[in-house]
Amino acid sequence: MLEFEHVDEIDRVLRGVETGRDSLVTESWRRCVQTYGMDPSRPDPAHVVTETELREHREQSERLIATARSGLQTLFQQVAGQNYVLLLADAKGVCVDFFGDPRFEDQLRQAGLYLGSNWTEDLAGTCGVGSCIVTGKAITIHQSDHFGLAHMPLSCTAAPIFDTKGEFSAVLDISLLRSPSPKSSQNLAMGLVTASARRVEMANLMAMTRRDWVLRFSTSPEFLEVDPEAAVALDAAGRIVGMTSGARRALDPEAGGSLIGSRIDDWLELSVDDLPDLMRGRPTEERVLRLKDGRRLFGHAIAPQTPQMITALRQRETTLPGALGSFAGADPALGRLLEQAARLAPTQVPLLITGETGTGKERLARAIHVAGPKNRGFHAIRCTGPGAVESLADAAPGTLFLRGIEDMPLDGQAALLTLLDRRTDLRVVASCRCAASELSSALRDDLFYRVAGATLALPPLRHRSDLDWLIDRLLRWRCSADMRLSPAARAELKSRVWPGNIRELEQLLDVAIAMSEGSVIDLPDLPAAPKRAGPEPDDIDDLEALMAACGWNMAQAARRLGVNRSTVLRRIRKAGLTPPA
Numbered sequence: 349m350l351e352f353e354h355v356d357e358i359d360r361v362l363r364g365v366e367t368g369r370d371s372l373v374t375e376s377w378r379r380c381v382q383t384y385g386m387d388p389s390r391p392d393p394a395h396v397v398t399e400t401e402l403r404e405h406r407e408q409s410e411r412l413i414a415t416a417r418s419g420l421q422t423l424f425q426q427v428a429g430q431n432y433v434l435l436l437a438d439a440k441g442v443c444v445d446f447f448g449d450p451r452f453e454d455q456l457r458q459a460g461l462y463l464g465s466n467w468t469e470d471l472a473g474t475c476g477v478g479s480c481i482v483t484g485k486a487i488t489i490h491q492s493d494h495f496g497l498a499h500m501p502l503s504c505t506a507a508p509i510f511d512t513k514g515e516f517s518a519v520l521d522i523s524l525l526r527s528p529s530p531k532s533s534q535n536l537a538m539g540l541v542t543a544s545a546r547r548v549e550m551a552n553l554m555a556m557t558r559r560d561w562v563l564r565f566s567t568s569p570e571f572l573e574v575d576p577e578a579a580v581a582l583d584a585a586g587r588i589v590g591m592t593s594g595a596r597r598a599l600d601p602e603a604g605g606s607l608i609g610s611r612i613d614d615w616l617e618l619s620v621d622d623l624p625d626l627m628r629g630r631p632t633e634e635r636v637l638r639l640k641d642g643r644r645l646f647g648h649a650i651a652p653q654t655p656q657m658i659t660a661l662r663q664r665e666t667t668l669p670g671a672l673g674s675f676a677g678a679d680p681a682l683g684r685l686l687e688q689a690a691r692l693a694p695t696q697v698p699l700l701i702t703g704e705t706g707t708g709k710e711r712l713a714r715a716i717h718v719a720g721p722k723n724r725g726f727h728a729i730r731c732t733g734p735g736a737v738e739s740l741a742d743a744a745p746g747t748l749f750l751r752g753i754e755d756m757p758l759d760g761q762a763a764l765l766t767l768l769d770r771r772t773d774l775r776v777v778a779s780c781r782c783a784a785s786e787l788s789s790a791l792r793d794d795l796f797y798r799v800a801g802a803t804l805a806l807p808p809l810r811h812r813s814d815l816d817w818l819i820d821r822l823l824r825w826r827c828s829a830d831m832r833l834s835p836a837a838r839a840e841l842k843s844r845v846w847p848g849n850i851r852e853l854e855q856l857l858d859v860a861i862a863m864s865e866g867s868v869i870d871l872p873d874l875p876a877a878p879k880r881a882g883p884e885p886d887d888i889d890d891l892e893a894l895m896a897a898c899g900w901n902m903a904q905a906a907r908r909l910g911v912n913r914s915t916v917l918r919r920i921r922k923a924g925l926t927p928p929a
């Protein structure tokens with residue numbers, strides 16, 4: 349009976365009768381009969397490619413499968429209890445990746461919901477994957493929407509995945525062996541599958557365009573950084589060189605052509621020089637993009653990662669010994685300092701580590717010690733403590749860390765000289781909060797030259813360009829839960845001056861973790877910045893370092909200095925500084 353009704357409905361549709369079916373479905377039925385010469389009543393088993401063909405299909409989609417996998421796993425976890433099956437099919441309709449409940453494997457295989465099934469429309473008739481490929485649109489083919497009787501129990505919802513040039517590259521399909529009758533029961537599946545396809549495209553764009561600027565956008569500022577709607581990749585001249593499919597809809601909803609090769613200022617009141625102002629340092633709601641047609645979006649720009657930057661961190665981790673490899677993120681000045689530290693670590697050269705309070709001088713001393721000769725002691729003394737030097741008379745050979753050597757009283761200096769004369773097996777590493785040039789006036793000459801063999805100057809936190817890295821690392825270390833910062837909270841941290849440097853950041857994060865109620869630290873969870881005035885960039889080097897740390901983002905530099913943008917600009921001009929090319 350059902351069979352008769354189905355064939356009869358297809359027949360009526362072909363004769364032009366309106367039966368209430370979606371037009372995407374009736375157009376597909378027409379193609380099945382008129383173009384592919386199919387018969388709906390013909391028994392139609394699943395079409396499965398051979399093992400060798402499947403391997404070839406999978407090899408061609410290898411990169412996409414790798415990118416899509418983690419997103420698909422998450423999606424599968426969301427729907428697993430409800431008997432959904434997830435398929436990733438390539439542009440030729442062959443299922444190249446599959447997530448399903450192993451308990452139903454035989455049934456899934458029989459129904460064609462399995463690796464290697466070929467779901468092109470000309471073989472399988474109207475179906476989720478095949479009709480999505482023909483139309484290039486997300487589609488639900490529910491039960492009797494299917495052309496072939498064999499597929500009628502199924503409900504399939506499929507969304508297309510486009511590559512960074514806007515070419516159709518795959519289909520993400522979520523299917524059910526048995527489903528409730530109303531088609532609207534699959535609306536949620538449609539939402540999930542389109543959102544997942546969008547995220548796969550985004551991940552693919554980010555992975556493919558690391559050397560270009562990426563501009564991500566969203567209609568609401570709240571979701572801009574967590575789940576942007578679309579993105580374009582731009583070359584140095586502002587030409588669009590990559591995109592997600594949502595970008596075309598967002599920038600050019602009318603025309604519908606490819607954006608590739610056009611310039612970003614064809615669509616937005618924006619030039620490539622404005623991109624640094626759309627980076628993370630600025631609150632999302634201020635990052636407004638104006639479209640030429642008067643609409644507005646919110647933008648998030650991600651700077652190109654130079655090949656050096658991408659490989660430098662990985663290389664540093666593998667080439668620098670011990671904790672030196674993971675001491676800092678991608679800050680170029682710190683990278684150079686760590687390389688010097690690694691070269692000096694195995695030697696006996698006395699080291700002077702300078703830097704403001706809390707910049708990590710002792711931590712660096714310990715990392716150098718660990719990277720040096722094995723099985724030796726690390727003896728740390730506070731130079732102001734009475735009798736501190738004397739207590740070292742019988743210390744095991746190793747590193748002598750002199751904390752705050754600039755404060756050492758004269759009698760302590762004399763005792764230290766005596767000790768160093770006797771104990772040539774102790775390697776001196778001293779820390780001081782002032783510059784090496786100032787230390788020379790605080791120490792006896794003969795002692796100064798015994799401690800200042802090589803100087804390593806740690807930068808203050810406000811000069812470091814790897815603040816994001818450091819925040820994330822400290823967050824990971826300080827709480828077992830998966831805690832993160834809201835974009836607004838992160839922007840606030842990036843605009844602070846940090847007179848107490850890493851120690852201040854650590855304490856702030858401890859407070860924020862305690863104050864936050866869920867897994868996101870938001871602006872109100874952050875303690876206020878201490879009232880002490882931050883250091884003024886009093887010389888040209890300091891201003892240049894601060895600008896570099898802010899990626900030459902005027903707004904961010906202005907917030908760190910507590911002045912307005914025009915003051916920053918004036919100081920830059922006065923100092924004769926120019927941004928790097």
Ligand SMILES: Nc1ncnc2c1ncn2[C@@H]1O[C@H](COP(=O)(O)OP(=O)(O)OP(=O)(O)O)[C@@H](O)[C@H]1O
Nearest residue numbers: 675676704705706707708709710711712781850851
């Ligand atoms: N690279 C780093 N990664 C993570 N945490 C760090 C790093 N450097 C320093 N810290 C942390 O910052 C805090 C201050 O570090 P440290 O005591 O080494 O600073 P310092 O420069 O010697 O300070 P002071 O001059 O005040 O003695 C410590 O809790 C340390 O663990």
